[in-house]
Amino acid sequence: MVQVVEDSTQYLNDSDLNAVASYLKSLPAKASSGHFDAGSKAANQSMQALSIGDT
Helix, strand or coil: CHHHHHHCHHHCCHHHHHHHHHHHHHCCCCCCCCCCCCCCHHHHHHHHHHHHCCC
């Protein structure tokens, strides 16, 4: 995963990151209890790490 971030995803702009997130959120959950909370601390940390290439 480090190579992916270093070589590509760190260069995505917010619009591209939001498009990737929207696509992933559109996929069906594997369990009926699965959900995504865009305002969660984990989601915000992931978005921050992806946007700056932090691993």
